[in-house]
Amino acid sequence: xxxxETQKIEELANKEYKYGxxxxxxxxxxxxxxxEDIIRQLSAKKNxxxxxxxxxxxxxxxxxxxxxxxxxxxxxPPVNYQEISYYSAPKSKPxxxxxxxxxxxxxxxxxxxxxxxxEQKLFAGVAVDAVFDSVSVATTFKGKLNELxxxxxxxxxxxxxxxxxxxxxxxxxxxxxxxxxxxxNSAVFSDGSFVYVPKGVRCxxxxxxxxxxxxxxxxQFERTLIIADDGAYVSYLEGCTAPMRDENQLHAAVVELIxxxxxxxxxxxxxxxxPGDKDGKGGIYNFVTKRGACRxxxxxxxxxxxxxxxxxTWKYPSCILQGDNSIxxxxxxxxxxxxxxxxxxxxxxxxxxNTRSTIVSKGISAxxxxxxxxxxxxxxxxxxxxxxxxxxxxxxxxxxxxxxTFPYLEISxxxxxVEHEATTSKIGEDQIFYLNQRGISTEDAVSLIVNGYCKExxxxxxxxxxxxxxxxxxxxxxxxxx
Amino acid sequence: xxxxxxxxHASINGTEILKGINLSVNSGEVHAIMGPNGSGKSxxxxxxxxxxxxxxxxxxxxxxxxxxxxLSPEDRAREGVFLAFQYPVEIxxxxxxxxxxxxxxxxxxYKGEEELDSMxxxxxxxxxxxxxxxxxKFLSRAVNEGFSGGEKKRNEIFQMAVLNPMLAILxxxxxxxxxxxxxxxxxxxxxxxxxxxxxxxxxxxxxxLDYIIPDFVHVxxxxxxxxxxxxxxxxxLEEKGYDWVKSDNAESVV
Numbered sequence: 047x048x049x050x051e052t053q054k055i056e057e058l059a060n061k062e063y064k065y066g067x068x069x070x071x072x073x074x075x076x077x078x079x080x081x082e083d084i085i086r087q088l089s090a091k092k093n094x095x096x097x098x099x100x101x102x103x104x105x106x107x108x109x110x111x112x113x114x115x116x117x118x119x120x121x122x123p124p125v126n127y128q129e130i131s132y133y134s135a136p137k138s139k140p141x142x143x144x145x146x147x148x149x150x151x152x153x154x155x156x157x158x159x160x161x162x163x164x165e166q167k168l169f170a171g172v173a174v175d176a177v178f179d180s181v182s183v184a185t186t187f188k189g190k191l192n193e194l195x196x197x198x199x200x201x202x203x204x205x206x207x208x209x210x211x212x213x214x215x216x217x218x219x220x221x222x223x224x225x226x227x228x229x230x231n232s233a234v235f236s237d238g239s240f241v242y243v244p245k246g247v248r249c250x251x252x253x254x255x256x257x258x259x260x261x262x263x264x265x266q267f268e269r270t271l272i273i274a275d276d277g278a279y280v281s282y283l284e285g286c287t288a289p290m291r292d293e294n295q296l297h298a299a300v301v302e303l304i305x306x307x308x309x310x311x312x313x314x315x316x317x318x319x320x321p322g323d324k325d326g327k328g329g330i331y332n333f334v335t336k337r338g339a340c341r342x343x344x345x346x347x348x349x350x351x352x353x354x355x356x357x358x359t360w361k362y363p364s365c366i367l368q369g370d371n372s373i374x375x376x377x378x379x380x381x382x383x384x385x386x387x388x389x390x391x392x393x394x395x396x397x398x399x400n401t402r403s404t405i406v407s408k409g410i411s412a413x414x415x416x417x418x419x420x421x422x423x424x425x426x427x428x429x430x431x432x433x434x435x436x437x438x439x440x441x442x443x444x445x446x447x448x449x450x451t452f453p454y455l456e457i458s459x460x461x462x463x464v465e466h467e468a469t470t471s472k473i474g475e476d477q478i479f480y481l482n483q484r485g486i487s488t489e490d491a492v493s494l495i496v497n498g499y500c501k502e503x504x505x506x507x508x509x510x511x512x513x514x515x516x517x518x519x520x521x522x523x524x525x526x527x528x
Numbered sequence: 529x530x531x532x533x534x535x536x537h538a539s540i541n542g543t544e545i546l547k548g549i550n551l552s553v554n555s556g557e558v559h560a561i562m563g564p565n566g567s568g569k570s571x572x573x574x575x576x577x578x579x580x581x582x583x584x585x586x587x588x589x590x591x592x593x594x595x596x597x598x599l600s601p602e603d604r605a606r607e608g609v610f611l612a613f614q615y616p617v618e619i620x621x622x623x624x625x626x627x628x629x630x631x632x633x634x635x636x637x638y639k640g641e642e643e644l645d646s647m648x649x650x651x652x653x654x655x656x657x658x659x660x661x662x663x664x665k666f667l668s669r670a671v672n673e674g675f676s677g678g679e680k681k682r683n684e685i686f687q688m689a690v691l692n693p694m695l696a697i698l699x700x701x702x703x704x705x706x707x708x709x710x711x712x713x714x715x716x717x718x719x720x721x722x723x724x725x726x727x728x729x730x731x732x733x734x735x736x737l738d739y740i741i742p743d744f745v746h747v748x749x750x751x752x753x754x755x756x757x758x759x760x761x762x763x764x765l766e767e768k769g770y771d772w773v774k775s776d777n778a779e780s781v782v
Contacts, residue, residue: 471620474617476617477617479579479601480613480616480617480619481619482578482600482601482602482605483577483578483601483602483604483605483611483613484605484630484631484687484691485602485631485635485638485691486602486630486631486634487602488602490630490634494626494630495619495622497621498621498622498623498626498670499620499621501621
């Protein structure tokens with residue numbers, strides 16, 4: 047390789063994390079630490095009704111009795127929960143009717159992040175609910191959705207304006223006792239999205255939310271709840287970016303999805319949290335609980351994710367297939383580079399009759415990273431005629447990374463048909479040289495091969511996300527081969 | 529002169545394989561490189577293509593007046609050097625169409641030409657696939673995935689047809705081919721010959737040279753070209769075997 051080639055690769059490998067900047071806005075934060083008093087203050091700041099405060103406290107008291115789990119195939123220094131501030135809101139007006147009222151510095155932040163809260167979004171047909179740190183700042187296109195009876199607002203607003211819906215469904219898929227991080231989230235969740243699509247309504251636009259973690263030591267504890275009533279359809283996009291920080295930041299979100307009869311929720315995520323530097327310093331801890339319940343017959347929940355960021359990713363978007371003929375899908379591309387670690391996968395729980403699930407997991411490991419797939423396919427005793435297809439592939443770039451697979455199959459019904467395929471491969475030097483010899487640079491060659499590898503997952507993403515995902519993948523893998 | 533190799537020495541893992549190769553190739557010519565196993569035939573092809581495993585310790589290679597050894601493998605390809613691999617590798621997930629479209633447009637970009645749009649490109653593919661009797665359905669399959677030996681070699685020549693190189697190096701293209709496949713491949717190569725391009729055919733056997741008629745035949749033995757001649761030399765080798773060359777060169781080779 048010529049010296050210019052080597053230089054170019056070094057440049058790219060050291061390319062700074064594009065989104066590494068901090069917005070200089072006065073933030074209203076709570077002192078660090080976690081206790082009942084902090085929780086009451088947090089709840090008060092958000093003007094929450096008593097029942098909500100009580101729910102939080104119940105969760106907090108339960109959390110005190112729990113021990114942090116250590117079974118994942120990841121290593122990290124212990125988190126000091128008393129050194130985190132659990133609330134940070136930018137100081138601007140709580141009610142914004144139009145973009146003119148949004149703090150201009152905030153708007154500038156969104157522009158840098160590539161989010162434009164202006165008319166262009168209207169033409170693109172995407173309603174954007176921008177979460178800045180712990181508070182939702184602006185919600186667009188509420189009017190249009192209102193006409194159809196679709197509720198799309200911040201979680202905080204939903205608690206105030208739609209308490210019956212929240213009370214009915216909150217914690218019904220992920221109970222506050224579920225796991226250590228979900229319990230913590232239930233106590234201190236900051237904000238998130240709430241979506242309700244009424245009977246027979248097909249949401250006409252992709253709903254999307256962008257996240258950002260700012261102020262140091264502020265954990266993000268999003269809470270999202272999406273309900274699709276009988277015959278409803280909604281496609282939701284979650285995309286994240288975060289600034290460069292030295293201290294690790296905890297991100298313990300909870301997402302609950304519910305589909306009633308003949309309805310469908312499509313939930314797509316492109317995750318690009320700060321992954322830490324090449325020596326493993328800094329980076330986000332992404333410990334997330336995501337679960338969907340196909341309550342109704344003929345209902346369907348699809349999870350599609352492209353995970354390229356975070357120092358540590360620990361999440362299992364899952365489906366509980368209760369309704370007869372319900373379908374659960376999980377499509378995932380998880381990339382780890384440098385010193386990143388991931389333990390991710392899914393759980394498909396078949397309970398109803400004639401349920402189907404599809405799992406396609408593509409792991410890509412590079413650098414000195416560790417990437418684990420952990421999946422559970424559970425067929426209940428009464429789950430007649432259940433069918434599952436799982437494909438877990440691992441791609442290793444270089445010889446210092448690791449890929450692991452932990453598949454669990456628990457089958458209690460003899461009529462079940464379960465298929466599991468797994469492959470492990472490398473991008474060989476021979477393949478790169480072959481493409482070089484056809485006039486293609488090494489960088490483009492890796493891109494071609496990796497995109498080919500991820501094709502099956504990318505085609506499940508809404509188009510605009512698919513393009514962002516491909517770019518993200520190339521950036522994440524720059525400098526990892528050659 | 530299209531290609532001029534002067535006193536080329538190359539090693540791998542410290543062992544010298546090419547011990548002073550001299551070769552001149554003009555446009556419009558077909559040169560055959562023959563020799564016994566281990567003589568350095570594939571090494572020569574790899575070094576010309578720019579494979580990093582090999583270290584050039586001395587000598588030079590001029591291609592169209594340019595110093596070929598200074599160029600990266602992809603730049604050599606963009607300058608019009610094509611290697612038909614002896615063992616074409618599989619690339620799952622990347623379709624033949626996708627590979628070729630990317631390659632064609634990279635080369636066009638390098639030359640300052642406008643990139644081909646999908647429509648024009650597909651027409652180009654259709655036209656060229658006829659040359660090697662390649663079934664259209666191969667185009668959407670992943671590169672060489674599940675291809676038989678013969679299909680892989682045909683795919684190499686198909687790519688050559690699409691990329692239209694100035695210097696094509698065929699590395700044992702005939703190995704593993706039955707008579708029919710051999711005929712199709714050789715036909716393809718012959719149809720692509722023009723007065724502006726040149727071909728270096730690396731082979732063990734004289735058989736391929738019945739179909740691809742060489743202008744010059746060189747015998748490579750222990751890293752050096754020990755004999756050069758016209759196509760009759762190939763017949764002589766066929767008759768006498770490589771031992772003839774080996775004994776002839778017993779003292780003169782280190």
